[in-house]
Amino acid sequence: MLRSTDEIIADLKAGKCSTFTGGVHPPDEKSLSNTTDIQTLPLPDKIVLPLRQHIGTEGNVCVAEGDYVKKGQALTKSTHPFAVPVHASTSGTVVQIGPHVVAHPSGLSEACIVIEADGQDEWTTLTPLAHFRSLPQQTVVEAICDAGISGMGGAGFPTHIKTGNSKTIDFLIINGVECEPYITSDDRLMQEHAWQIRQGIDVLHHLISPKAVVIAIEDNKPDAIKAMQIACQDKPEYLVVAVETKYPAGGEKQLIQMLTQREVPRHGLPADIGILMFNVGTCFAVASAIYEGKPLIERVVTVTGRAVRQPGNYWARLGTPVGHLLVHADYQVKKQPTPQVVMGGPMMGFTLSSMAVPIVKISNCLLVPAKGEVNFSEQERACIRCGACADACPASLLPQQLFWHAKAKELDKAQSYNLFDCIECGACAYVCPSEIPLVHYYRQAKAEIRLEKEEKSRAEKAKERFEARNARLIREKQEREERHQKAKEAREAALATKQQSAPAADSSPAKDKVAAALARAKAKKAAQVHSNQSTAPDNDADKKAQVAAAIARAKAKKEAAQASDSQENSADDERKAKVAAAVARAKAKKEAAQANDSQENSADDERKAKVAAAVARAKAKKEAAQLNEDSVDAEPDTHSQKIKPSTDTSSVQVHNAESLSAEKANGHAPANVDKEKRKRIAAAVAKAKAKQAAKRNNSEAE
Amino acid sequence: MSVYIALVAIGALALTFGLVLGYASIRFKVQSDPLVQQLDELLPQTQCGQCGYPGCRPYAEAIANGDDINKCPPGGEATMKKLADLMGVEPKPLNAEAQENDVKKVAYIREDECIGCTKCIQACPVDAILGASKQMHTVITDECTGCDLCVEPCPVDCIDMVPVKTTTNSWKWNFKQSPKGDIPIKMVS
Numbered sequence: 001m002l003r004s005t006d007e008i009i010a011d012l013k014a015g016k017c018s019t020f021t022g023g024v025h026p027p028d029e030k031s032l033s034n035t036t037d038i039q040t041l042p043l044p045d046k047i048v049l050p051l052r053q054h055i056g057t058e059g060n061v062c063v064a065e066g067d068y069v070k071k072g073q074a075l076t077k078s079t080h081p082f083a084v085p086v087h088a089s090t091s092g093t094v095v096q097i098g099p100h101v102v103a104h105p106s107g108l109s110e111a112c113i114v115i116e117a118d119g120q121d122e123w124t125t126l127t128p129l130a131h132f133r134s135l136p137q138q139t140v141v142e143a144i145c146d147a148g149i150s151g152m153g154g155a156g157f158p159t160h161i162k163t164g165n166s167k168t169i170d171f172l173i174i175n176g177v178e179c180e181p182y183i184t185s186d187d188r189l190m191q192e193h194a195w196q197i198r199q200g201i202d203v204l205h206h207l208i209s210p211k212a213v214v215i216a217i218e219d220n221k222p223d224a225i226k227a228m229q230i231a232c233q234d235k236p237e238y239l240v241v242a243v244e245t246k247y248p249a250g251g252e253k254q255l256i257q258m259l260t261q262r263e264v265p266r267h268g269l270p271a272d273i274g275i276l277m278f279n280v281g282t283c284f285a286v287a288s289a290i291y292e293g294k295p296l297i298e299r300v301v302t303v304t305g306r307a308v309r310q311p312g313n314y315w316a317r318l319g320t321p322v323g324h325l326l327v328h329a330d331y332q333v334k335k336q337p338t339p340q341v342v343m344g345g346p347m348m349g350f351t352l353s354s355m356a357v358p359i360v361k362i363s364n365c366l367l368v369p370a371k372g373e374v375n376f377s378e379q380e381r382a383c384i385r386c387g388a389c390a391d392a393c394p395a396s397l398l399p400q401q402l403f404w405h406a407k408a409k410e411l412d413k414a415q416s417y418n419l420f421d422c423i424e425c426g427a428c429a430y431v432c433p434s435e436i437p438l439v440h441y442y443r444q445a446k447a448e449i450r451l452e453k454e455e456k457s458r459a460e461k462a463k464e465r466f467e468a469r470n471a472r473l474i475r476e477k478q479e480r481e482e483r484h485q486k487a488k489e490a491r492e493a494a495l496a497t498k499q500q501s502a503p504a505a506d507s508s509p510a511k512d513k514v515a516a517a518l519a520r521a522k523a524k525k526a527a528q529v530h531s532n533q534s535t536a537p538d539n540d541a542d543k544k545a546q547v548a549a550a551i552a553r554a555k556a557k558k559e560a561a562q563a564s565d566s567q568e569n570s571a572d573d574e575r576k577a578k579v580a581a582a583v584a585r586a587k588a589k590k591e592a593a594q595a596n597d598s599q600e601n602s603a604d605d606e607r608k609a610k611v612a613a614a615v616a617r618a619k620a621k622k623e624a625a626q627l628n629e630d631s632v633d634a635e636p637d638t639h640s641q642k643i644k645p646s647t648d649t650s651s652v653q654v655h656n657a658e659s660l661s662a663e664k665a666n667g668h669a670p671a672n673v674d675k676e677k678r679k680r681i682a683a684a685v686a687k688a689k690a691k692q693a694a695k696r697n698n699s700e701a702e
Numbered sequence: 703m704s705v706y707i708a709l710v711a712i713g714a715l716a717l718t719f720g721l722v723l724g725y726a727s728i729r730f731k732v733q734s735d736p737l738v739q740q741l742d743e744l745l746p747q748t749q750c751g752q753c754g755y756p757g758c759r760p761y762a763e764a765i766a767n768g769d770d771i772n773k774c775p776p777g778g779e780a781t782m783k784k785l786a787d788l789m790g791v792e793p794k795p796l797n798a799e800a801q802e803n804d805v806k807k808v809a810y811i812r813e814d815e816c817i818g819c820t821k822c823i824q825a826c827p828v829d830a831i832l833g834a835s836k837q838m839h840t841v842i843t844d845e846c847t848g849c850d851l852c853v854e855p856c857p858v859d860c861i862d863m864v865p866v867k868t869t870t871n872s873w874k875w876n877f878k879q880s881p882k883g884d885i886p887i888k889m890v891s
Contacts, residue, residue, distance in 0.1 A: 106873040440875060447874040454872075459747035462847045465828040466757060554707045 005170045005274075008260050008390045009212050014101045014221055020523045022394040024427045026181050027179030027348070028220060033304040034184035036312040038192055041328055046095075046241035047319035049075065049086050049357040050102045055157050056082030061113065065385030067094045070124035074146070075113050084158045085148045088115055089297035089317035091122040103343055107353030115319070126293035138387035140290065148296045148361075153250070153279035154344070156362045159286065162276055163207045170274035171260060172210040174201055174227050174283060175242060176224060177250035178216040181273065183365040185300040186280050189215070193284055196291075200283030201238065201288050201624035208276060213238045214259055216279075220245045247424040251275050254394050266421060281364075298612050301325060301359055305342075306370035307335040322366060323355035328626050335370040340365040346374050347426040381434040389428035389438060395421050399428040403438055406445035411452070413440040414445050422446075587664040704835035725746040737788075738766045744784045748776040750849030759826065765789065772796045778846065808846040809853070815860035820850035823859060844872050 011017075052058035059078030063069060069088040076086050082489035092115045099109035111213065132140050174197075178186040190197060203212055219223045219242040232238035243249055243258055253264045255277065262273045272278055278286075288294040297318055304311040316325055322341060333339055342349040345358070345365055367374070389399035398417055406455055418615035421440050431437040474660035524683060725864040748758070753773035755761040765771055772794040781797065786793040807818035811822070811831070830846045834837030851872040853861045866872075 102870070104870045104873075105875070106868070106870055108868065108870050108873060110870055365864040444875040451872060451874065455746070458847075459745075461845070462828050463742075463758070464844065465746065465830070469827065469829050593720065 003261060003588060005211050007184065008171075009239070012212075012214060012241050012259065015241070017241060017243055018258055019244055019246070020098060020249075020394050021396055022427060023254075023595050024392050024430050026247055026430060028245070029182045029304075030184050030187065030220070032182065032306075033313060034187050034221075036311040038300055038315055040315045040646050041317075041320065041325065042326040043090055043117050043119065043121060043317070044320050045117055046321065047089055047317060048100050048321060048356070049089065049113045049115065049116060049319040050100070050358065050360055051076055051086060051111045051113065053086065053318070053362065053485075054084055055155060055358040056080070057641055058111065059083040059085055061097055061283070062427045063094050063097075063113070065094055065097055068092070069094060070122050072124045072126065072297060074148075074295070075217040077321065080156060081161065082262075084145060084150050084160070084297075086318075087148050087297050090115065091116045091120050091317050092117040101357055103352070103357050103363055105350035113357070125397065128293035129290050131694070132203060133206055133289050140203070140207060144286060144289055146295070147285070149282060149289060150296075150361055152277055152281035152285065152299060152361060152364070154348070154362055155636070159278070159282055162210050162278070163204065165208070165276065167271045168274060169208050169210040169271065169276050170212070171200075172208055172213045172274075173255065173259060173275060173277040174215040174280060175250060175252075175255060175277050175593050176215060176221075176280040176367065177255060178221070179218060179245070179247045179250035179364075180347050181247070182304050183345050184300050184304070185302045185313055185364045187221050187224050188302075190221070190280055191227050191283060194224075194227035196287045197280050198231040198238075199291055200285070200287035202231075203286050204283065206280060210276070214241045214249065214256055216259060217241070218243055218245045218249060237411065248394055250424070251394065251423055251425060260414050266418075271609050281603060296361060299359070299361065299363070301363060302365040303329040304365065304369035304675070305370070306373050307332050307368040316359060319358045322352060322357050323361070325366060325445065325535070326355070326368065327574045329368075331368060332370075336368070339370050340369070342369070347430065348424065350642050359369045380436050383434055383436060386433060388431040388433065392427040392431045394426060394427060395423055396426060397422055397440055401437065402445075403441055406441040409445075409448070415449065419445060419449070424694050474701040526621050573635070573683065661668075710845060725747075730800055738762050741765050741785065742776075744781060744788065745774060746847070748847035748849045750776055750847065750851060751827075752776070758814060759866060770794065806847040806866045808843050808856055808866055809841045809848070809850075810832045810864045811839055811841055812860040812862065813840060813875055821855040821857065825851045825855045854869045 044060070051061065057078070057080050059076030059080070063073075063075050063076065069075065071088060074085045075090045075094075076083075078085070082676050094113060094114075095116045096114040098111065098114075101107060101115065102110045102112065104110070106189055107228050129135060129140065129143050132143075141160050141164045144163060145158070149159040151157040151159060165455035176190055178184070178185055192236050197408055201213060201215070213235075215228050215238060217228065217240065219225075225240060229240045232240060241259065243255070249258060250256055252270060256262055256264060256275055257272055260275065260577070262275065264270050264275075265272060285296045285299075289296070292543045296464055299318065300312075300313050301316045302313050303325055303336075308326065311329065312323060312389055314328070322343070324543075326341065331349060341352045343352050343363055344368060349367060369415065377702060383400060385400065387400065389403075390397075395418075400696065401417045402414055402422070404574075405411070405417065406419070419442060422439075424443060426439050429440075432438060634701060706787045723859055725774050738759070739762075742759050745762060746757040751757065753764075755764055761769070761773065765785060768866050771789060771791065772782050774785075775796065777785075782796055783793050799834060806865065809822075809831075816833075816838045820833065823831045823833060826838060827849060827876070828845055828847055829851060830842045831839050841885060848863065848866075850863060853863065
């Protein structure tokens with residue numbers, strides 16, 4: 001049962017605050033860095049801006065290499081709701097857009113924009129919305145999105161998503177707890193810029209209109225509490241509450257539990273129980289964006305640890321390489337056994353792989369511990385089942401069970417122990433007497449589970465695509481078959497009509513005659529040309545001529561078959577014609593052989609050969625005429641053509657003539673597929689035979 | 703007399719239940735073998751055919767009919783164990799050829815060398831290659847299952863299987879693979 005909002009407000013006003021289970025009290029070490037003012041760093045030469053500095057997706061780059069950009073100019077844009085833009089943090093030239101090592105424990109690279117600073121640090125045009133109260137809510141939310149603001153406490157959740165919330169909100173909680181040891185950036189920000197934070201809270205209050213605003217600060221920061229109280233004294237609905245110093249009180253769920261005793265449901269968000277929470281740094285950025293129009297281009301970074309001579313807080317432009325900050329804090333490498341820089345605090349941070357890693361929107365601290373300051377345990381010992389981790393867990397989980405299952409890769413069992421409710425605060429590992437890096441195991445298990453889920457959805461998609469492809473192939477096959485079927489029917493129908501009208505068709509034979517005559521004339525001409533040339537037969541030309549002749553022969557044969565076909569309809573006649581053709585062929589061959597033989601001797605013999613060919617032609621004509629009275633003209637002509645080329649072994653031009661006639665003959669629509677096929681086969685056979693004969697002739701001639 | 707009443711009553715009951723069961727068997731008929739369905743869900747759906755069957759579902763059917771569970775190289779050890787678990791058989795070591803490639807890969811077409819023959823497009827079981835005849839082809843990396851089937855038909859050998867690079871999203875907190883960074887989790891007080 002939720003306590004009523006009024007009850008909670010009354011309790012908070014009276015300074016009564018609950019607590020959460022578990023938690024630890026590590027030495028806070030904050031005095032190292034919280035005694036000096038926030039310093040401004042000189043500009044670095046190079047700025048490296050990762051495209052993705054928040055939870056969600058990266059936007060599309062809208063600048064190119066070589067472009068000049070001004071300070072505050074947006075470098076990416078996107079219509080995706082979970083993408084916030086990245087802005088140039090100083091003026092200069094874009095020198096590279098590509099992978100660069102980023103602030104990630106893996107030390108892997110991500111897409112970054114590298115800007116070479118020109119030192120001018122020139123602002124782009126800024127559009128403040130100081131009169132935001134008179135503007136529609138949507139405009140203000142868009143301005144917050146365009147300013148590139150995402151949560152600056154550590155998670156990097158895009159702020160405009162939270163502010164664009166449509167649920168009714170009871171409490172707007174401003175998180176100034178900063179519970180992790182060493183880190184003092186929020187503390188210093190509250191002390192020095194309380195008024196601007198208050199302005200940011202005003203904007204958020206206007207957008208969200210909650211019943212109460214709670215500014216929560218751990219009680220180990222009395223100066224910050226005082227500063228915020230002064231800044232908010234004219235607003236009675238802004239409650240500045242000091243909470244117990246306990247790690248991890250700054251965790252979202254833990255702080256909500258402390259202040260309101262409400263628990264965020266497992267898969268839910270704080271908004272589901274009427275609460276929204278923003279970090280003080282985020283409020284400061286919102287105020288800059290709305291009152292001054294400045295996008296988020298710098299943040300306060302704590303540089304601390306005993307290996308730097310000047311620990312403190314610095315205003316660092318986003319994209320500043322870590323090395324640049326450390327140089328200005330006077331980093332003493334000699335004080336460390338191995339060079340080591342931790343980004344984030346000692347509980348949740350990670351060791352950086354390179355000094356070139358840039359500061360991003362969520363980097364709040366650089367910890368450079370001296371020898372013996374922070375213990376990086378190498379010695380993992382066996383779990384002794386002491387249960388200290390379960391006492392320390394702020395999420396009331398059973399870290400031991402999770403550890404066993406994560407280590408044994410029993411991922412489903414680990415999930416049944418609510419692995420995903422773990423906030424990875426590191427309290428369990430902190431208290432572990434066996435120095436087991438428990439959080440590391442949980443992170444590995446979580447990553448495994450996430451990837452497994454991804455694999456599964458990929459497999460699902462692959463299966464879908466595979467099935468869709470199979471369905472498509474089957475469909476295409478069916479369509480093809482249907483098409484073939486239709487074409488076949490059409491052909492048959494066409495044949496039927498043709499057979500009916502064939503006897504009446506007179507024009508086609510006439511055409512055939514013309515074509516045949518033309519071919520004949522050309523062939524004759526070619527033969528004449530050949531007779532002029534044949535005195536000096538050359539081997540190469542001979543071969544070419546033979547090929548041409550063979551092709552011509554085949555075409556002539558085909559044409560003859562077609563021509564005769566179009567006129568005679570009965571199979572009987574056709575067979576007769578074929579017999580005639582075969583006889584003619586045989587004779588022609590014989591003649592050709594003889595002709596060739598005689599060709600060797602003299603030009604006289606050639607004339608003899610011609611005579612022989614003519615005789616053969618005549619005979620063939622006669623035979624064909626006898627056999628097929630209907631096709632008197634077409635048949636003998638083709639025979640003559642067939643004979644001539646075989647006698648004139650080197651006539652190239654014959655080919656042209658024949659192809660011309662063949663083209664004409666092709667004008668005939670084939671009456672029947674079957675017949676045509678048969679004809680083709682016959683033609684091929686004839687061609688082969690003719691080739692053989694020609695070869696024989698040639699060898700004889702040689 | 704009471705014997706007859708009993709007989710009639712029991713008979714009536716038997717008839718009723720028989721009708722109900724008969725109706726249920728038609729009304730709630732299971733369309734496909736649920737075991738095959740379950741097996742199919744465990745398989746990685748690369749449709750690579752390395753098991754000797756044309757796709758994952760045919761292999762699932764074969765397993766249901768008693769084929770070996772260790773023929774799926776893309777699934778690897780983990781899939782084999784799950785199959786063994788579901789089928790209630792002893793886990794078997796993977797085939798020799800299945801063991802060698804454990805790294806996830808995707809196809810990559812060297813686009814300068816592609817002649818646009820569309821042979822790989824026809825080979826791809828998940829339509830993950832884009833292109834047209836005499837135009838350059840390219841692989842949609844997100845859809846590629848790494849099945850290897852496009853490599854063989856390429857006449858100019860311009861397809862490579864490249865291992866998938868670890869990104870910050872797919873990194874598994876394995877510091878041994880990328881020996882950078884660790885988490886400080888304990889302070890000396």
